[in-house]
Amino acid sequence: MSVKVVIQGACGRMGKALIRCILEEKVQGLELVGAVDRREAEQGKDAGVMAGCKAAGVNVTNRLEEVGPDADVIIDFSSHTATAGNAPHIAEWGTAWVIGTTGLNEEEQAAVHAAAEKTPVVLSGNMSMGINLLCHLVELGAQSLKGKGYDVEVLESHHNQKKDSPSGTALMLGQAAADGYGWDLKEAQVDGRSGMPGERPEKEIGFHAIRGGDIVGDHTVMFAGVGELLELSHRATSRDVFAIGALQAALWVAGKEARLYTMKDAMKYVLGI
Structure with a gap:
């Protein structure tokens, strides 16, 4: 059974890499069910075509609430304000959350930490x-x-x-x-x-x-x-290393107990450290 994934920040560099790596099955066991981005020009476009690969059958939307509650994991490479703003909603849904967004200030980090009391969160400045x-x-x-x-x-x-x-x-x-x-x-x-x-x-x-x-x-x-x-x-030398790491973290964190995890937690089974 596949882990259902939503990409937040789908139209950015990392978002496109994540979509492409899912569709190319660089990490197996994942299904793209949502692509969220606020860019108006991309709304309604097929996420796979937007990312430069095959059609995904999933259209870009700017409404996380349309796809987030039914997903197993949200992978977030958006912006520090969007990440913090979505934290209470994701906590309410109980959707696992992999965050690669950087630049979070103390208040924004506090919002993520609060969400981790209700849902599993992997937070890392680098996923490779x-x-x-x-x-x-x-x-x-x-x-x-x-x-x-x-x-x-x-x-x-x-x-x-x-x-x-x-x-x-x-x-x-x-x-x-x-x-x-x-x-x-x-x-x-x-x-x-x-x-x-x-x-x-x-x-x-x-x-x-x-x-x-x-x-x-x-x-x-x-x-x-x-x-x-x-x-x-x-x-x-390629953003794929970050995308693949984030996808491995998503596969790992789905179904885990609510708390804040690091990438080191997620990668123990790969690195053996």
Whole structure:
């Protein structure tokens, strides 16, 4: 029996990749039953044709309430305002929710957390297996290097249409380093540097963002010591890795108990960590 999936943010880059990967059965056991997006020009179009592949027999709508209640999982790559705004409704329906939307502020995150008290939610700044494994390695590295004088910097590059900075993935990696060092990320985080910031303090994690062209996503965590530099990196060359990860998370979370999960929870059966 297939897991019934609705894509929220269907007409965006990730939405189209998700639709195509479902229709091409990159992850088996999923059925597309809804495609939601607010873009007026796409309303009523077949979601598969809109995504550049075969017809899906599902038309794009801007009304999540028409398709969300009867779905098993909603996969959300929309906007931070749309995600937070839909949280109470999704909680009421009890539909499982996979969220790849980034840029959520504290109030918006609180709305997602409240929904997770009533329905299962997977929230992650990055859905790829490689990035989630990298987070694991960064945390292990930080644990090993703690107290040994290694400074941490996170570098990230994305396409010129990305709206948030630092990226959700960069923050995941920074959190992994902070966890390994036993630091509070909010206290240690510094976003870029300019002017005369002075000497770098020990308890600091720097974030640096590049935006240009059609870069899918490059991330590097640097552990800079005296006399050596350790770099742990990941480069995405296709959005399919994020789409496939999100679809695997959707397959996994359907029917789970209500609580907030991470991608690491969802990927344990794949990564074995």
